[in-house]
Amino acid sequence: MATLKLGAIIDERPVRLTIELPAAVHRDLAAYAEVLARETGTPTEPAKLIAPMLARFMASDRAFAKARRSADHSAASTPVST
Numbered sequence: 001m002a003t004l005k006l007g008a009i010i011d012e013r014p015v016r017l018t019i020e021l022p023a024a025v026h027r028d029l030a031a032y033a034e035v036l037a038r039e040t041g042t043p044t045e046p047a048k049l050i051a052p053m054l055a056r057f058m059a060s061d062r063a064f065a066k067a068r069r070s071a072d073h074s075a076a077s078t079p080v081s082t
Contacts, residue, residue, distance in 0.1 A: 004032075004035065004036060004039060005056060006032075006036060006049065006052055006053060006056060007040075008040055008042065009042075009044050009048050009049070009052055010052075014051075019050075026046070029046040029047075029049055029050070030046045032046070032049060033045065033046040033048075033049055036049070
C-alpha cells in the first residue's frame with residue numbers, strides 16, 4: 001500500500017476559521033479521512049485534516065519558502081528606530 005503524505009494528526013490549540021468547500025473537495029476529504037483511519041487505526045473527522053494538509057502543502061512549496069526567507073531576511077536587515 002502507498003504511504004499517505006499525511007500522518008497522525010497532532011491535537012493543538014485551534015484557531016477557528018469558517019470556510020466553504022466545493023462538494024467534490026469535501027467528498028475527497030472524507031474519503032481521505034477514511035483511508036487514513038484504516039492506515040493509522042485512528043478515526044479522524046475530515047475537518048481535522050485541513051490544517052495539516054495546508055501545512056504540508058506550504059512546507060513543500062519551494063517558491064513560498066523562498067519568498068518567506070526573502071521577506072524574513074528583509075525584515076531582519078531593516079534597522080529599528082527608537
